[in-house]
Amino acid sequence: MHTPVLQKKILEGLSPKPNENFIDATFGFGGHATDILKRIRPNGKLIGIEIDPAEIKTFKEDNSFNQEALDRLILVNDSYVNLSKIAKENDLRINGILFDLGLSSWHFEKSNRGFSFRKDEALDMRFNPEKNQLTAFEIVNYYKEDQIEKILKEFAQEDLSKIIARNIIKARDVRPIRTTSDLLAIIMNNLPKWYKRRKIHPATKTFQALRMAVNNELETIRKGIEEGVGTLEKNGRIAVISFHSLEDKIIKEMFKDKESEGKLKIITKKPITAKFNEVKANPRSRSAKLRIAIKI
Numbered sequence: 001m002h003t004p005v006l007q008k009k010i011l012e013g014l015s016p017k018p019n020e021n022f023i024d025a026t027f028g029f030g031g032h033a034t035d036i037l038k039r040i041r042p043n044g045k046l047i048g049i050e051i052d053p054a055e056i057k058t059f060k061e062d063n064s065f066n067q068e069a070l071d072r073l074i075l076v077n078d079s080y081v082n083l084s085k086i087a088k089e090n091d092l093r094i095n096g097i098l099f100d101l102g103l104s105s106w107h108f109e110k111s112n113r114g115f116s117f118r119k120d121e122a123l124d125m126r127f128n129p130e131k132n133q134l135t136a137f138e139i140v141n142y143y144k145e146d147q148i149e150k151i152l153k154e155f156a157q158e159d160l161s162k163i164i165a166r167n168i169i170k171a172r173d174v175r176p177i178r179t180t181s182d183l184l185a186i187i188m189n190n191l192p193k194w195y196k197r198r199k200i201h202p203a204t205k206t207f208q209a210l211r212m213a214v215n216n217e218l219e220t221i222r223k224g225i226e227e228g229v230g231t232l233e234k235n236g237r238i239a240v241i242s243f244h245s246l247e248d249k250i251i252k253e254m255f256k257d258k259e260s261e262g263k264l265k266i267i268t269k270k271p272i273t274a275k276f277n278e279v280k281a282n283p284r285s286r287s288a289k290l291r292i293a294i295k296i
């Protein structure tokens with residue numbers, strides 16, 4: 001369902017030990033959590049936070065964890081922005097926290113929520129449709145042109161943000177933009193030839209930017225890291241995997257600020273990235289960057 005990235009490096013960096021307690025702030029299908037649970041045996045607990053209720057439901061149906069691991073797993077359907085509250089409610093001292101940011105392969109392949117321009121689905125893109133009111137449909141059909149342009153520019157550095165925003169406005173004057181295929185056709189229409197020849201698909205950045213806006217991802221990451229650092233025990237470790245430069249910049253700067261405030265010691269002066277073999281086996285790892293720090 002989802003091959004975890006930088007698996008070995010995460011374990012080395014977080015260094016889970018018997019009976020320690022951990023938080024996996026982005027549980028997904030528990031690829032990383034399963035490794036951590038093994039290392040913290042026999043009594044260590046892991047709180048898995050996952051924002052997507054449908055993903056949690058699918059994880060439970062898949063039933064891929066053994067009973068011994070399930071007995072030490074506390075799975076919570078919430079956002080990691082509430083991490084310290086969740087740790088307190090469970091009355092656990094936390095020795096390590098992992099953030100594996102973004103979305104899982106399941107979102108693209110199975111969620112049916114319009115994350116991928118390779119599928120024909122309604123434009124939704126919410127991680128939690130039960131709590132979040134804002135959809136990608138709402139943004140492309142109701143936001144002003146300059147707001148759409150700003151989203152494309154700020155969240156994905158889309159070079160053609162102006163042109164794509166204009167095309168969206170023109171298209172929606174004719175009829176609502178309902179599906180991923182509608183949006184894809186609008187993006188592909190009238191693009192300069194040089195743009196179509198680039199390695200990256202012309203729709204990648206627009207879809208990424210909309211998803212980030214719908215889920216307020218950058219602001220959420222800032223809050224999550226803040227909460228994580230506040231929650232960790234002394235000598236506890238925090239590891240963050242990010243998948244694009246904007247996220248990595250936030251982590252890098254926050255870690256530096258916390259180091260100068262005397263709250264963290266950075267272990268990874270440069271981010272750890274995947275080696276050739278991992279990228280070959282798991283293309284998602286190509287853009288992954290891992291940063292680790294210790295609470296002091």
Ligand SMILES: C[S@@+](CC[C@H](N)C(=O)[O-])C[C@H]1O[C@@H](n2cnc3c(N)ncnc32)[C@H](O)[C@@H]1O
Pocket residue numbers: 002003004005025026027028029030031032033049050051052055078079080081100101102103104127220
């Ligand atoms: C890259 S996947 C994690 C995969 C996981 N490490 C695994 O091995 O299966 C990121 C996960 O974080 C979840 N997520 C995104 N934003 C979140 C948030 N604010 N709070 C909690 N989970 C979040 C997504 O729904 C997705 O399942």
